[in-house]
Amino acid sequence: MRCLRRLLSRFVGSTQRSNPRFDRVPEREEILTRFIFSARHFSAPQNRVRPDAFLPSKDSLETSVFRAAGLNLEEIRVIGERVGQPANRRLKAWGDVLTGIVFDVGLNVRPDNIPQRHAAIVGWPAQKDEQLSLAQRLAADAMLRLPPQAVTT
Amino acid sequence: MSSAVLFADWSEILEIASDRAISEEAKQSRHVRKFIFDMTPSVSIDEAHKESLDSLFDVFKEASRPNWDGYGASPVSAATVAQARAFLDLLPSTLPRPEISPHPDGELAFEWSFGPRRLLTVSVNESGRLSYAALFGHARLHGTEFLLDAMPEAVAFALRRLYAAE
Numbered sequence: 001m002r003c004l005r006r007l008l009s010r011f012v013g014s015t016q017r018s019n020p021r022f023d024r025v026p027e028r029e030e031i032l033t034r035f036i037f038s039a040r041h042f043s044a045p046q047n048r049v050r051p052d053a054f055l056p057s058k059d060s061l062e063t064s065v066f067r068a069a070g071l072n073l074e075e076i077r078v079i080g081e082r083v084g085q086p087a088n089r090r091l092k093a094w095g096d097v098l099t100g101i102v103f104d105v106g107l108n109v110r111p112d113n114i115p116q117r118h119a120a121i122v123g124w125p126a127q128k129d130e131q132l133s134l135a136q137r138l139a140a141d142a143m144l145r146l147p148p149q150a151v152t153t
Numbered sequence: 154m155s156s157a158v159l160f161a162d163w164s165e166i167l168e169i170a171s172d173r174a175i176s177e178e179a180k181q182s183r184h185v186r187k188f189i190f191d192m193t194p195s196v197s198i199d200e201a202h203k204e205s206l207d208s209l210f211d212v213f214k215e216a217s218r219p220n221w222d223g224y225g226a227s228p229v230s231a232a233t234v235a236q237a238r239a240f241l242d243l244l245p246s247t248l249p250r251p252e253i254s255p256h257p258d259g260e261l262a263f264e265w266s267f268g269p270r271r272l273l274t275v276s277v278n279e280s281g282r283l284s285y286a287a288l289f290g291h292a293r294l295h296g297t298e299f300l301l302d303a304m305p306e307a308v309a310f311a312l313r314r315l316y317a318a319e
Contacts (some may be wrong), residue, residue: 037223040212040254048269050254051286058227058258089223128260129295132274132286140269140288 020069022113028100032065032109032119034142035080037089042144049095049142051135056124062110063121068096077147079117095142105137201250205241208253209234209261216255227259232279236300237261240277243304248312251275260284265315273315275308287311 020030034053036042041053056063066083068076080091099109108123121138124131215221216229237253240263244251251263256276266272273287281300285308287293294314298305 035223038215038221038255040215040252041222043252043266046266046268050252050264051272051274052254052256052262052264055257057225059225064224084223087220087223089221127297128258128276128278128282128284129286129297132276132284133288133293133295136272136274136286136288137293142269 020067022067022117022119023111025111026067026099026109026119028098028103030067030069030099031096032099032102032121033068033076033080033145034063034065034095034097035083035091036093036095037084037087037091039092042093042095044093044144044146047144049093049139049144051132051139053095054097054121054135054138054142055131056121060120061122061124061126063124065109065119065121067111067117067119073145076145080147091147093147094145095139096145097138097142101138101141105134107134107138199246202241202246205250205253206238209237209241212253212255212261216259221255222257224257226255226257229255229259229261230279233259233261233277236277236279236281237263239281239300240275240283243300248316265312267315271315273311283308285311287315289314 020026026032034049036049036053038052040050042049054063066076066079068079071079076094077091080094084091102109102121106123107121109119110122111119113119124134213229213231213234216226219228220226221228249265251265254262254264256262258278260276260278262274262276264272264274270288270290273285275283275285277283277300283298283300283305284295285298286295294311296307298307
């Protein structure tokens with residue numbers, strides 16, 4: 001896992017220099033960002049995203065993600081805060097996962113680009129236990145990011 | 154858990170459900186708190202168990218309204234809290250207490266973890282269905298059971314396997 005995280009760290013730099021088309025399916029090395037608004041969906045002491053953060057919405061069976069390529073951490077944080085505003089939720093953290101990991105567990109990415117840079121992890125099974133198992137695999141290779149003012153309790 | 158206790162659980166839940174239509178959020182929260190903490194007042198509970206009940210109530214407070222996660226999540230219901238409480242009561246006192254979290258479908262989850270690649274998650278819904286999944290390195294285990302009078306053997310097996318190497 002450390003190798004994957006190092007790889008992920010390296011790709012942060014490479015994707016920041018790239019400018020992908022957000023209406024196209026991301027490449028394997030592109031990072032997908034999941035904004036987290038519940039402090040229970042990550043562990044700061046263990047420096048990890050909990051699987052709960054990647055579970056799909058009940059009705060759509062999709063996990064909303066954001067394509068952060070080319071943006072710095074502060075720009076990503078600002079967008080995350082905006083995403084949470086309609087529900088009056090404060091951004092607590094975000095999780096970065098490589099698109100290739102999503103593909104490897106058997107899920108797909110739909111690049112709707114509405115709003116800009118938005119995409120969805122799709123292809124989730126209907127069975128809850130299968131969802132949990134896939135979310136665990138995504139979380140195992142995800143990188144936790146904490147905004148400077150994050151509440152981590 | 155005896156059938157008498159189960160019956161009492163559901164009586165309380167029905168009371169909560171009927172009040173929900175006419176009462177304010179604070180009233181429901183008070184009902185759930187009473188339900189969580191006063192269900193078995195004559196039985197002493199250890200400190201760790203009490204912490205779990207506190208955590209359960211905190212999770213309910215956070216996730217009892219729609220869209221609590223900012224992505225359109227379903228609220229956690231009083232009935233789901235009741236099932237979660239029943240699940241907690243089945244855990245041996247020697248077992249480390251799990252982390253409790255809400256799920257976007259309104260279920261409540263319990264997690265035991267030794268890191269991102271060695272963990273067990275059990276989620277419970279309002280009808281007592283238990284969905285579980287575990288990672289043991291690259292090995293995976295998942296399935297569905299139902300909450301009855303005792304811990305389902307499949308979940309107990311996953312817990313034993315998780316802690317076997319400790």
